[in-house]
Amino acid sequence: MSQLANKPGHAAETAPDxxxxxxxxxxxxxxxxxxxxxxxxxxxxxxxxxxxxxEAIAAGAIAALRDDDYLVxxxxxxxxxxxxxxxxxxxxxxxxxxxxxxxxxxxxxxxLIDSSKAFMGGYAIxxxxxxxxxxxxxxxxYKGTDRIAVCFFGDGAVNEGEFxxxxxxxxxxxxPVLFICENNLYGMGTDVRRVSAVIEIYKRVPEAYAxxxxxxxxxxxxxxHDAVSEAAERIRRGDGPVFLEMICYRFRGHSMADAxxxxxxxxxxxxxxxxxxxxxxxxxRADGGLQDAQLDSLTSDVEGVVNDAARFADESPEPxxxxxxxxxxxxxxxx
Amino acid sequence: MPEITYREAIRxxxxxxxxxxxxxxxxxxxxxxxxxSYAVTKGFLEEFGPKRVKDTPIAESVIAGAGIGAxxxxxxxxxxxxxxxxxxxxxxxIVNNASxxxxxxxxxxxxxxxxRMAGGAGSQLxxxxxxxxxxxxxHVPGLKVACPATPYDAKGLLMTAFDDENPVIFIEHxxxxxxxxxxxxxxxxxxxxxxxxxxxxxxxTIIGYGGSVWQCFRAAKTLETEGVSAEVLNLRTLNPLDTxxxxxxxxxxxxxxxxxxxxEFGGFGGEIAAxxxxxxxDDLDAPVLRIAGADIPMPYNGRLEQAALxxxxxxxxxxxEMV
Numbered sequence: 193m194s195q196l197a198n199k200p201g202h203a204a205e206t207a208p209d210x211x212x213x214x215x216x217x218x219x220x221x222x223x224x225x226x227x228x229x230x231x232x233x234x235x236x237x238x239x240x241x242x243x244x245x246x247e248a249i250a251a252g253a254i255a256a257l258r259d260d261d262y263l264v265x266x267x268x269x270x271x272x273x274x275x276x277x278x279x280x281x282x283x284x285x286x287x288x289x290x291x292x293x294x295x296x297x298x299x300x301x302x303x304l305i306d307s308s309k310a311f312m313g314g315y316a317i318x319x320x321x322x323x324x325x326x327x328x329x330x331x332x333x334y335k336g337t338d339r340i341a342v343c344f345f346g347d348g349a350v351n352e353g354e355f356x357x358x359x360x361x362x363x364x365x366x367x368p369v370l371f372i373c374e375n376n377l378y379g380m381g382t383d384v385r386r387v388s389a390v391i392e393i394y395k396r397v398p399e400a401y402a403x404x405x406x407x408x409x410x411x412x413x414x415x416x417h418d419a420v421s422e423a424a425e426r427i428r429r430g431d432g433p434v435f436l437e438m439i440c441y442r443f444r445g446h447s448m449a450d451a452x453x454x455x456x457x458x459x460x461x462x463x464x465x466x467x468x469x470x471x472x473x474x475x476x477r478a479d480g481g482l483q484d485a486q487l488d489s490l491t492s493d494v495e496g497v498v499n500d501a502a503r504f505a506d507e508s509p510e511p512x513x514x515x516x517x518x519x520x521x522x523x524x525x526x527x
Numbered sequence: 528m529p530e531i532t533y534r535e536a537i538r539x540x541x542x543x544x545x546x547x548x549x550x551x552x553x554x555x556x557x558x559x560x561x562x563x564s565y566a567v568t569k570g571f572l573e574e575f576g577p578k579r580v581k582d583t584p585i586a587e588s589v590i591a592g593a594g595i596g597a598x599x600x601x602x603x604x605x606x607x608x609x610x611x612x613x614x615x616x617x618x619x620x621i622v623n624n625a626s627x628x629x630x631x632x633x634x635x636x637x638x639x640x641x642x643r644m645a646g647g648a649g650s651q652l653x654x655x656x657x658x659x660x661x662x663x664x665x666h667v668p669g670l671k672v673a674c675p676a677t678p679y680d681a682k683g684l685l686m687t688a689f690d691d692e693n694p695v696i697f698i699e700h701x702x703x704x705x706x707x708x709x710x711x712x713x714x715x716x717x718x719x720x721x722x723x724x725x726x727x728x729x730x731x732t733i734i735g736y737g738g739s740v741w742q743c744f745r746a747a748k749t750l751e752t753e754g755v756s757a758e759v760l761n762l763r764t765l766n767p768l769d770t771x772x773x774x775x776x777x778x779x780x781x782x783x784x785x786x787x788x789x790x791e792f793g794g795f796g797g798e799i800a801a802x803x804x805x806x807x808x809d810d811l812d813a814p815v816l817r818i819a820g821a822d823i824p825m826p827y828n829g830r831l832e833q834a835a836l837x838x839x840x841x842x843x844x845x846x847x848e849m850v
Contacts, residue, residue: 295633296633298632299633305635307632307636308635312636313632317623320619320623320624323588323620324593324599326589326592326596327592327593327598328599329596331599335602357586357588358589360584361584361586519629519632520630520669521669522692
């Protein structure tokens, strides 16, 4: 399991290991498929937002960062958590609401948090986490470190007031924040073209916020890695925040409750041809960098990790009822 | 003991924190170059520099959110939202993030953040600048709410707020900034969740917080001349609430009135009345009364505004009917 995690001391901003990136994308894909299965079996309740189709972004971006760079994300964050090295078993246990989950069953799918890995949380109010990224970055700027904060959000966030407030403040104060917009073309069921005056989101940013902004192919994990490496290096130098718009597509509905009446099958199949896992696999095979046996071994490794995660979650206890009121306030009794 | 204003008392606590804790910094609208819209932070930018005293854009959500984020990263920010009216633009950050992170993270993260704001009415500022929404924040688990009524409380409660590991909403009353009172020079703390018995009495307990404490106090003095002995409780904090302190007083006087500037319907007075009837019903000689703001948007006209706010005479009349 540990080989799937970001290793401590992982040298960020260097050339990526494509096999590692492939393995991480495969892990996220299988994890999400297993989560969907567990949801259908009633093991997971509440909302479940799958990341299937967007794996290149979490895998590529987080591999290009330092392990102590803060991550804050939206509620579609299982992939980011896995890419940051949170244990798959503890993430799955959180989806199951179990005591062994990353937040002991208190957070759930939308609020995975592991502060020991600088994974500062998934947040379920669209754009509501963007000001937090500014604050985390502000703290590091204040302390004089070169840690940066990376904020992942969807295209649905860009018409919120908090998006505007966060980008403006980050730019005015030259905060070390990397804003990554995962534009999967739909805010829940609404096509971005129907609700955004400027559809190419990155084009809003340089003029409105005096911030460098680039559009990236979010289905290409190597392109994501390169763009994030370059941006992170610039931010770490103290040159201020950067905005990256990653064009991508989620292959599944907004959540498990989504019947997907708003987009047609042809559109989905076009994007499925751009599957980031398929693209990288084909590229590596063509380059001779991936043999059949190696792919089989990756597949079975990932399968094992995900099955172990589901078993661990299923065998874990529920949080005790006596813990109901624990951690509302931090005080002496809350140690 | 020196007599200083409520404003100066707050300044003393803030200066002490800035001088003694490197993690403390202040940010908010016009707190630096302008000196604070109520002059609380006047001169701080010159004294402590722009790293510690930050002027922000007018963007309440990101001001609060950046404070929360900085607190998550181990700093001790003090965020000033100017007034409680503007805090409505930050309420997503306060309610969805600040109050919830410790619980949602299963105790991994905490948010040691002080959010200051001025509240209250009485200055003819109209419907959008006259709110008393303390009860909204007190309603939210995970937040603490302090409402100082005196210069002594202002300094001591603010010192305690900075010691706290949780988000504290610190609500100052606009009408009190020039109020003078005795305040020790040295640092001291006023505990959260402990009422101050401002005046002892035996016939009725009059309960107030923030600005309304003074209507209670003046009413009690008037009542004394008419032979009624009123006890005045200054709540100091709404969350935590000193339920024991309230009940102890009511068990002695057997009557209670809650006075607040906020709207009556769904307000904090109803919470206190409910607590008293749940725990001290048999001690009561009369129903618990509420004297609160009228359930209307605040009018600009001065006579109308005063008619919408609790008045000393109203309290006196109500008590006389009760005893």
